[in-house]
Amino acid sequence: xxxxxxxxxxxxxxxxxxxxxxxxxxxxxxxxxxxxxxxxxxxxxxxxxxxxxxxxxxxxxxxxxxxxxxxxxxxxxxxxxxxxxxxxxxxxxxxxxxxxxxxxxxxxxxxxxxxxxxxxxxxxxxxxxxxxxxxxxxxxxxxxxxxxxxxxxxxxxxxxxxxxxxxxxxxxxxxxxxxxxxxxxxxxxxxxxxxxxxxxxxxxxxxxxxxxxxxxxxxxxxxxxxxxxxxxxxxxxxxxxxxxxxxxxxxxxxxxxxxxxxxxxxxxxxxxxxxxxxxxxxxxxxxxxxxxxxxxxxxxxxxxxxxxxxxxxxx
Amino acid sequence: xxxxxxxxxxxxxxxxxxxxxxxxxxxxxxxxxxxxxxxxxxxxxxxxxxxxxxxxxxxxxxxxxxxxxxxxxxxxxxxxxxxxxxxxxxxxxxxxxxxxxxxxxxxxxxxxxxxxxxxxxxxxxxxxxxxxxxxxxxxxxxxxxxxxxxxxxxxxxxxxxxxxxxxxxxxxxxxxxxxxxxxxxxxxxxxxxxxxxxxxxxxxxxxxxxxxxxxxxxxxxxxxxxxxxxxxxxxxxxxxxxxxxxxxxxxxxxxxxxxxxxxxxxxxxxxxxxxxxxxxxxxxxxxxxxxxxxxxxxxxxxxxxxxxxxxxxxxxxxxxxxxxxxxxxxxxxxxxxxxxxxxxxxxxxxxxxxxxxxxxxxxxxxxxxxxxxxxxxxxxxxxxxxxxxxxxxxxxxxxxxxxxxxxxxxxxxxxxxxxxxxxxxxxxxxxxxxxxxxxxxxxxxxxxxxxxxxxxxxxxxxxxxxx
Numbered sequence: 001x002x003x004x005x006x007x008x009x010x011x012x013x014x015x016x017x018x019x020x021x022x023x024x025x026x027x028x029x030x031x032x033x034x035x036x037x038x039x040x041x042x043x044x045x046x047x048x049x050x051x052x053x054x055x056x057x058x059x060x061x062x063x064x065x066x067x068x069x070x071x072x073x074x075x076x077x078x079x080x081x082x083x084x085x086x087x088x089x090x091x092x093x094x095x096x097x098x099x100x101x102x103x104x105x106x107x108x109x110x111x112x113x114x115x116x117x118x119x120x121x122x123x124x125x126x127x128x129x130x131x132x133x134x135x136x137x138x139x140x141x142x143x144x145x146x147x148x149x150x151x152x153x154x155x156x157x158x159x160x161x162x163x164x165x166x167x168x169x170x171x172x173x174x175x176x177x178x179x180x181x182x183x184x185x186x187x188x189x190x191x192x193x194x195x196x197x198x199x200x201x202x203x204x205x206x207x208x209x210x211x212x213x214x215x216x217x218x219x220x221x222x223x224x225x226x227x228x229x230x231x232x233x234x235x236x237x238x239x240x241x242x243x244x245x246x247x248x249x250x251x252x253x254x255x256x257x258x259x260x261x262x263x264x265x266x267x268x269x270x271x272x273x274x275x276x277x278x279x280x281x282x283x284x285x286x287x288x289x290x291x292x293x294x295x296x297x298x299x300x301x302x303x304x305x306x307x308x309x310x311x312x313x314x315x
Numbered sequence: 316x317x318x319x320x321x322x323x324x325x326x327x328x329x330x331x332x333x334x335x336x337x338x339x340x341x342x343x344x345x346x347x348x349x350x351x352x353x354x355x356x357x358x359x360x361x362x363x364x365x366x367x368x369x370x371x372x373x374x375x376x377x378x379x380x381x382x383x384x385x386x387x388x389x390x391x392x393x394x395x396x397x398x399x400x401x402x403x404x405x406x407x408x409x410x411x412x413x414x415x416x417x418x419x420x421x422x423x424x425x426x427x428x429x430x431x432x433x434x435x436x437x438x439x440x441x442x443x444x445x446x447x448x449x450x451x452x453x454x455x456x457x458x459x460x461x462x463x464x465x466x467x468x469x470x471x472x473x474x475x476x477x478x479x480x481x482x483x484x485x486x487x488x489x490x491x492x493x494x495x496x497x498x499x500x501x502x503x504x505x506x507x508x509x510x511x512x513x514x515x516x517x518x519x520x521x522x523x524x525x526x527x528x529x530x531x532x533x534x535x536x537x538x539x540x541x542x543x544x545x546x547x548x549x550x551x552x553x554x555x556x557x558x559x560x561x562x563x564x565x566x567x568x569x570x571x572x573x574x575x576x577x578x579x580x581x582x583x584x585x586x587x588x589x590x591x592x593x594x595x596x597x598x599x600x601x602x603x604x605x606x607x608x609x610x611x612x613x614x615x616x617x618x619x620x621x622x623x624x625x626x627x628x629x630x631x632x633x634x635x636x637x638x639x640x641x642x643x644x645x646x647x648x649x650x651x652x653x654x655x656x657x658x659x660x661x662x663x664x665x666x667x668x669x670x671x672x673x674x675x676x677x678x679x680x681x682x683x684x685x686x687x688x689x690x691x692x693x694x695x696x697x698x699x700x701x702x703x704x705x706x707x708x709x710x711x712x713x714x715x716x717x718x719x720x721x722x723x724x725x726x727x728x729x730x731x732x733x734x735x736x737x738x739x740x741x742x743x744x745x746x747x748x749x750x751x752x753x754x755x756x757x758x759x760x761x762x763x764x765x766x767x768x769x770x771x772x773x774x775x776x777x778x779x780x781x782x
C-alpha cells in the first residue's frame with residue numbers, strides 16, 4: 001500500500017508472552033527470511049533508528065514480572081520486559097535497591113538496560129550491568145533457548161554467556177530473563193548539593209581528591225550551569241550522594257563542607273538528573289573483526305536479530 | 316619439536332619423563348595426566364611463535380600458570396603443556412589511573428607488592444595468592460575471601476592482549492560506558508584456557524583501606540554461625556570478608572604449624588573483616604559483634620594489631636594446607652548456594668558425611684554462600700575412595716537442587732565436568748560450545764575441559780569427531 005512519500009506502513013509488532021512463543025517467532029522468522037528489531041518499551045530511540053527499517057518490531061513488553069526475589073539472598077530474577085519502576089518498588093519494600101539506576105527514565109525495562117549495558121551516575125560505586133548480572137536466559141538467532149550463570153552471587157560454571165549477552169544490544173540473542181545482585185539500602189542515605197564552581201580547575205582537583213576516597217561517595221557529579229538551572233539548582237553545582245552509617249555520612253558531609261555550602265535534597269533529585277544522559281553512545285562496527293564475526297555467526301547465523309544496530313559482519 | 320626448541324631454546328622444552336612428572340597434576344590431588352611435552356616460552360613473542368607452531372603442526376595444547384588450580388583444569392593428557400610462569404614482568408603500574416599491565420606469569424601477591432608503594436593493591440586474593448599467577452586467575456575467574464566486597468577477577472580485568480589458538484593476536488577490552496560494543500573481555504575471563512592465551516593483562520588496582528577491623532566470633536552450633544552470616548548481610552553492612560570454619564577445620568588448623576589460636580571447643584568460627592575509612596568503622600564492627608551475639612556467639616574478639624590480624628587470617632588461608640596433615644589426599648569442592656539456605660544445607664552435608672563415613676571439613680566464603688566442603692582421605696584405599704566420591708557427588712547434587720552452582724571460583728576443569736549436564740539444559744551447553752568455537756574453531760586449546768564434548772551438537776556432527 002502506497003500512502004505517499006514519507007509515510008511508512010508500520011508492520012505489526014510481535015509481542016510474545018512466553019520464552020517458548022519467542023523461540024517459535026524466531027524460528028518462523030528464520031524460515032520466512034524476516035529480521036527482527038527487538039525493543040523493551042521502545043525508549044532507546046537511537047537503537048530503533050539504527051535498526052534496519054525492514055525489520056519487524058518485536059516487543060518484550062508482555063514478557064514481564066519478577067520470577068524470584070529472596071531478600072535475604074540480595075538477588076532477584078525477573079523477565080526482560082519488567083520495568084525498573086517495578087523492581088524499585090519491590091526492592092524498596094525490603095530496604096534494598098536495584099543498583100542499576102541507569103541514565104534515562106525508570107519506565108525502561110530490565111532487559112533493555114542489560115542488553116544495552118547502560119550505566120548511570122552510580123556506576124563507580126555500585127557497578128556496571130556486567131558486574132550486576134549473575135545469570136541470563138536468552139533466545140538466540142536460531143530459536144534455541146539457553147541459560148548462562150545462575151541465581152547465586154558467585155559462579156564460574158561454564159563459559160560466560162551472561163557477559164556475552166550484556167551489552168550485545170540484542171544482536172546475539174534476545175534476553176528473556178535476568179538474575180541480578182541487589183544492594184541493601186545504606187543506613188543513612190544523603191543527597192547533597194554543594195555550592196562550588198565546578199568549572200574552576202582548582203575546585204575540580206579538590207573534588208577529584210574527595211571522589212578518590214577514602215570517603216567514597218555513591219555518586220559525585222559536576223553539573224554545568226545550564227543543566228543545574230533545569231534541575232532548579234541555580235548555577236554550576238556539585239551533586240553528591242553519600243551512603244553508610246551515621247559517622248561515615250557525617251564525616252563525608254564535613255569534608256564536602258570544605259568545598260562550599262552543603263544543602264540536603266530529596267533523593268528524587270537523582271531521578272530528574274538521570275533523565276538526561278550526558279553520553280552520546282558511540283556505536284562501533286562491533287562485527288568488523290574476524291573473532292566478533294565468528295561469534296555473530298555462531299549465535300545469529302542468519303543475521304536476523306537487530307540487523308545493523310552494532311554493524312554487520314563484513315568478512 | 317625442533318621448531319619449539321628453536322623458538323624457546325633447548326633448555327625450555329622438556330621431554331624426559333622425570334621432567335614431565337612435575338607437570339602431571341595441579342593442586343587438586345587424585346588426578347595425574349602426563350603431557351606429551353612441556354614448552355616454557357620466556358617472552359610474549361615466544362608464546363605467539365609456539366602457539367603458531369602448534370597450530371601449524373595440528374597439535375592440541377594446555378596452558379598452565381603456577382599449577383595451583385583446584386579443578387584439574389591444567390592437566391594435559393598426552394598433549395603439549397604450555398607453561399607461562401616465565402612471563403613474570405610487571406610491565407607498568409599507573410597510580411593515577413589505578414591500573415597495572417602485567418604478563419600472565421606474574422604471581423598475584425607480587426602485583427600487590429608492586430602496588431604497595433602507591434597505597435594500592437590488587438583486590439582478588441585467592442588463598443594461593445603467594446604462588447598463583449594473574450594469567451591463571453584470569454583463566455579461572457579466581458575469587459578469594461575479600462571478593463565479597465571487592466568483586467572477583469572479572470570485575471578487575473580491564474583489557475588483555477590475547478593470542479587465539481590459530482595464532483591471531485587480538486586486543487580485548489571492557490567497553491567504555493559510552494561505547495556500544497561486545498564485551499568479549501568479559502567472555503574471556505573464566506574461559507579456563509579454552510579461548511586462547513593472554514600475553515598481557517590490564518587490571519584495576521584498589522586503594523588500601525584507611526582502617527581494618529578483623530573479628531573472630533565463635534559459635535556452639537553451625538546453625539548459629541550460618542544465621543549470623545545472613546543477619547550481617549541483611550543488616551546492610553558489606554564486610555570485606557566473611558569466612559566460616561567448622562570444628563573439623565579448626566582442629567586441623569590448630570594441630571598444624573598454621574595454628575591461629577582459634578578456640579578448638581566450638582562448633583564453628585566466623586572470621587569477619589570490615590574495612591574502609593576510619594569514621595564509622597568501629598560502629599560497623601560493633602554492629603557485627605552485636606548481631607553475632609544475638610545469633611548465639613559465645614565470644615567475639617577483635618584483632619589487636621596487624622600481627623594478630625595476620626595470625627587470624629593465616630589459619631584461614633592455610634586451612635587447605637593444614638588438612639594435608641590429616642590424610643594423604645584431599646577432595647576439594649567449591650559449590651555456591653543461596654546464602655539463606657546455608658544452615659539447612661550445612662546440616663544436610665553433615666548428614667551425608669556421616670552416612671558415608673567420611674570426614675567433611677567446611678571452610679568457606681559464607682558471605683557469598685560459596686562452600687568448600689573438603690574431605691581429607693586416603694585415595695589408595697579403594698573403599699574409602701569410593702565412599703568419598705559418593706559423598707561428594709551427593710553433596711554437589713544437593714547444592715544444584717537447592718538452586719546453587721557447582722563452582723564459585725575454582726572452575727569446572729576436568730573434575731566437575733560430570734555435573735555440567737545436571738546444572739545446564741542441553742541448549743545452554745551447546746551455546747557455550749559455540750562461544751568456545753568462535754575463539755577456537757579447531758578446539759586446540761585445553762581439549763576436553765569445561766563442557767562435556769558430547770553436549771556440543773555441532774562438534775558431534777562435525778566430520779572427524781572421535782578420530
